[in-house]
Amino acid sequence: MPVMDQPAQCAWRTNGRLNMLYRSTRGAAPVTLDEALVLGIASDGGLFVPESLPDLGPQDFRSTDDIRLTARTLLTPFFRGSELEKDLDEIIAETFNFPIPVTPLPVSVGRCGLLELYHGPTAAFKDIGAQFLAACLTRLDGDRKKPLTILVATSGDTGGAVAAAFDERPGMRVVVLFPNGRVSDRQAHQLTCWSDNVLSLAVNGSFDDCQMMVKGAMADEALSAKYRFSSANSINVGRLLPQAIYYAHASLQHFRKYDRRSSFVIPTGNLGNAFACFLARAVGLPIGDIVLATNANRIINDFLDDGTWEPRASIETLASAMDVGNPSNMERLRKLGGEARELAGKVRAVSVNDSQITQQIKQNFDEFGFAICPHTATATYAWRNLDPAERMEKDWILVATAHPAKFESIVEPVIGTTVPLPAELAGILARPRRFDVIEPTALALESVLSRRFGS
Ligand SMILES: *Cc1c(COP(=O)(O)O)cnc(C)c1O
Numbered sequence: 001m002p003v004m005d006q007p008a009q010c011a012w013r014t015n016g017r018l019n020m021l022y023r024s025t026r027g028a029a030p031v032t033l034d035e036a037l038v039l040g041i042a043s044d045g046g047l048f049v050p051e052s053l054p055d056l057g058p059q060d061f062r063s064t065d066d067i068r069l070t071a072r073t074l075l076t077p078f079f080r081g082s083e084l085e086k087d088l089d090e091i092i093a094e095t096f097n098f099p100i101p102v103t104p105l106p107v108s109v110g111r112c113g114l115l116e117l118y119h120g121p122t123a124a125f126k127d128i129g130a131q132f133l134a135a136c137l138t139r140l141d142g143d144r145k146k147p148l149t150i151l152v153a154t155s156g157d158t159g160g161a162v163a164a165a166f167d168e169r170p171g172m173r174v175v176v177l178f179p180n181g182r183v184s185d186r187q188a189h190q191l192t193c194w195s196d197n198v199l200s201l202a203v204n205g206s207f208d209d210c211q212m213m214v215k216g217a218m219a220d221e222a223l224s225a226k227y228r229f230s231s232a233n234s235i236n237v238g239r240l241l242p243q244a245i246y247y248a249h250a251s252l253q254h255f256r257k258y259d260r261r262s263s264f265v266i267p268t269g270n271l272g273n274a275f276a277c278f279l280a281r282a283v284g285l286p287i288g289d290i291v292l293a294t295n296a297n298r299i300i301n302d303f304l305d306d307g308t309w310e311p312r313a314s315i316e317t318l319a320s321a322m323d324v325g326n327p328s329n330m331e332r333l334r335k336l337g338g339e340a341r342e343l344a345g346k347v348r349a350v351s352v353n354d355s356q357i358t359q360q361i362k363q364n365f366d367e368f369g370f371a372i373c374p375h376t377a378t379a380t381y382a383w384r385n386l387d388p389a390e391r392m393e394k395d396w397i398l399v400a401t402a403h404p405a406k407f408e409s410i411v412e413p414v415i416g417t418t419v420p421l422p423a424e425l426a427g428i429l430a431r432p433r434r435f436d437v438i439e440p441t442a443l444a445l446e447s448v449l450s451r452r453f454g455s
Helices: 033-039 067-079 085-095 126-141 157-166 185-192 207-219 221-227 237-258 272-283 299-306 330-337 340-344 354-368 374-384 388-393 404-415 423-429 442-453
Strands: 021-024 048-050 102-104 111-116 148-153 172-179 198-203 229-231 262-267 287-294 348-351 395-400 436-438
Touching (some): 021 033, 033 126, 033 237, 048 330, 067 085, 085 126, 148 157, 148 207, 157 185, 157 198, 172 185, 185 423, 198 207, 198 442, 207 442, 221 229, 221 442, 237 262, 237 272, 262 374, 272 330, 287 299, 287 374, 299 340, 299 348, 348 374, 354 374, 354 404, 374 404
Parallel strands (some): 111 395, 172 198, 198 436, 262 287, 262 395, 287 348
Antiparallel strands (some): 021 048
């Protein structure tokens, strides 16, 4: 792709050559961004990836502290030919409406900072992708006669972020299915405190039951046509693209200040967040090493070690949002980064067990005076256990994926004190809860949909 033009000049230049298309990781014919956003997943079951990557170095970004301008420069090539190109500034403004700082850590050797992705409405990084996707879908589809119904099965964090992002959006409904009694109290609250366009369903079953019900409903053509089902799960390209922005912004700011690349350590489950960093580096941003911090679910680690890809049932850990036995974004990473041997030269993975997570929460509090969540603790562990020379010679940014107050039942006993609630979370927890309890069957889902949304 050519080096970027100023967005204002190129906004309507949508001849075939410049349009960005998105192809399936499994080979189906490419589609436009707008189709990829609405479809979520390719017709052959693959994941959408951009057909080509722009070539953008630090010199292509205006020297600025405004993450929104960085976002516009980075996203413009990915939106070429989209109906949304003219709305990009608005979409960005609706998404990046809270701070995303890098807080320097007072380390005695080397340089290290914490990228805080948890200042959004539901206090986890998934807010960013969910808000961006909501802003896109509302504009693509928001004024049709019949609302679009986003179905989401959640084990905790995703459902809250999606519900918050679509809450009160015209022409949009959300149905959240979560396993009754198997999410934390604060998570349950975030899943059940929204307006009339959000239907929260506590399913008497497991997360797998919830996921099966969603898949079943989407595969039911009559039902699907009646409610216009769509999904907002983490493989949607509309959740992926905005996540590349904070890596771009953090690395550019660091590069301007120190003229050095940033290396990132990223808590990883389904590999969406880390893939976005990989994408940002492939585009040309000043990013050095990428280290994936996983929990006891070792599938990525084993793949990088010996090339065997063995999806398995997930193990429950303290970093529950990373309990993934078959990370779907690996398909994207292999497409962009190659197979095991080649990929292992571009990215590393460190597996962190529960007792190491607990120990990190304590050590971080003792050394730096603030609490971290169990997911973030996997990143601090991986960083502390780097080769000492490497830890000193490179500049590290550790990614903090959720606010510790969201996981207070794990964090507070370890640090022996309470974690203050951030204002957004306190606001959510003050709202009344409202949800239906249903059995884990297609019939139960159908009947509650009909009761709440009419026929
Ligand atoms: C979802 C989540 C992760 C894992 O992110 P992936 O994109 O699935 O790798 C890590 N930490 C928190 C707090 C999360 O909610």
